[in-house]
Amino acid sequence: MIKYPSFEKKATIGVTAPSSGGSVDSHEMIRLACSRFEEKGYGIICGDTVWTQSKAKSAPARKRAQEFNDMMRDDSIHLIFPLWGGELLVEIMEFIDFESIKDKWIVGYSDISVLLLAITLRTGLATAHGTSFVDLRGEQTDPTTAMLETVLSTEMGASVLQHSSExxxxxxxxxxxxxxxxxxxxxxxxxxxxxxxxxxxxxxxxxxxxxxxxxxxxxxxxxxxxxxxxxxxxxxxxxxxxxxxxxxxxxxxxxxxxxxxxxxxxxxxxxxxxxxxxxxxxxxxxxxxxxxxxxxxxxxxxxxxxxxxxxxxxxxxxxxxxxxxxxxxxxxxxxxxxx
CATH class of the missing domain: 3.50.30.60 (LD-carboxypeptidase A C-terminal domain-like)
Structure with missing residues (x-):
């Protein structure tokens, strides 16, 4: 049986960096992405790993995993949206607490897909392969990408239709x-x-x-x-x-x-x-x-x-x-x- 998280607008989003984080020169675009979501009524909680990057990762594997685990356990966070992909997410897999996985959407692609696929395979929790958090910092969102919220808002037993881009x-x-x-x-x-x-x-x-x-x-x-x-x-x-x-x-x-x-x-x-x-x-x-x-x-x-x-x-x-x-x-x- 597959479990589908619920999603509502004005939810609180936990932003973390289980793979790569943000070097100093990327902090402005990260803040801009946060502000775009806040303008739409979402709450944003950024983890410490979002603001750091060294040697192809945001932080040591245990710290990255702990931050993800903490956000998963935190009932005030409704959706987990990794910052973007990277190179070494696979390092954290042995430290993920699969027993504490709650019904929350996790969204991302690239290196993040390691975490998404593993969680679905291990727990039967549906996960969302789509855009990255930082790529939603634009003044507008193209029609294909903008379907993200509609898809995540689909109710259990219902369906959602998407079309190829123009x-x-x-x-x-x-x-x-x-x-x-x-x-x-x-x-x-x-x-x-x-x-x-x-x-x-x-x-x-x-x-x-x-x-x-x-x-x-x-x-x-x-x-x-x-x-x-x-x-x-x-x-x-x-x-x-x-x-x-x-x-x-x-x-x-x-x-x-x-x-x-x-x-x-x-x-x-x-x-x-x-x-x-x-x-x-x-x-x-x-x-x-x-x-x-x-x-x-x-x-x-x-x-x-x-x-x-x-x-x-x-x-x-x-x-x-x-x-x-x-x-x-x-x-x-x-x-x-x-x-």
């Missing part, structure tokens, strides 16, 4: 931010490995950043088979994956490892996010990777969806039942908050 950001232009930070200039087009123009997939969503969630394989925090048997009664799993910075052969190796570890057992399909990192090696392109995987698993693959490090992002809920449809390059994702 356009996406090719390159970050930090010196020329738009009112909603992103430069959405390139037309969005969701693609498929099949020759059909239309495809429809269904299943329980699981996923995250492939660079980092692969490191949960073989650990107590990456038991997909246990999750399948104990929380979703063996329903098909619809994976979503996105690549931050690894090349095509590393993507391939990671996918093979997932397959050999049983992560793709009872898989109904795979969704891949857009990426600027999919550099081909010896002519082996990311499209070759997707095609090889389609042939091996015998399932459809949709790629270049609104997920990951090439914004904007649809909010995807680990554990929710989803229906994904693509027609002529346009996509819809309907998520059902069912047990």
């Amino acid at each position: 356009s996406f950001q090719k390159d970050w232009q930090q010196d020329r931010p738009s009112p909603y930070l992103y430069q959405l200039t390139e037309p969005t087009y969701w693609k498929m490995t099949s020759t059909h123009q239309n495809v429809s997939l269904q299943g329980r969503l699981l996923g995250g950043c492939i660079d980092v969630i692969r490191h949960l394989i073989g650990t107590p925090y990456g038991d997909v088979r246990h999750f399948s048997n104990h929380f979703i009664n063996g329903e098909p799993i619809l994976w979503y994956l996105e690549n931050c910075e690894i090349n095509t052969v590393d993507v391939r190796r990671s996918l093979v490892q997932m397959k050999l570890a049983g992560w793709f057992e009872n898989c109904s399909g795979i969704l891949f996010g857009r990426s600027n990192a999919n550099q081909p090696i010896d002519g082996y392109t990311i499209e070759d990777v997707y095609q090889d995987l389609t042939e091996e698993l015998g399932v459809p693959i949709i790629y270049d969806i609104d997920c990951g490090h090439v914004p904007p992002q649809i909010t995807l809920i680990n554990g929710a039942f989803a229906e994904v449809e693509v027609k002529d390059g346009k996509g819809t994702v309907r998520q059902y908050f069912k047990e």
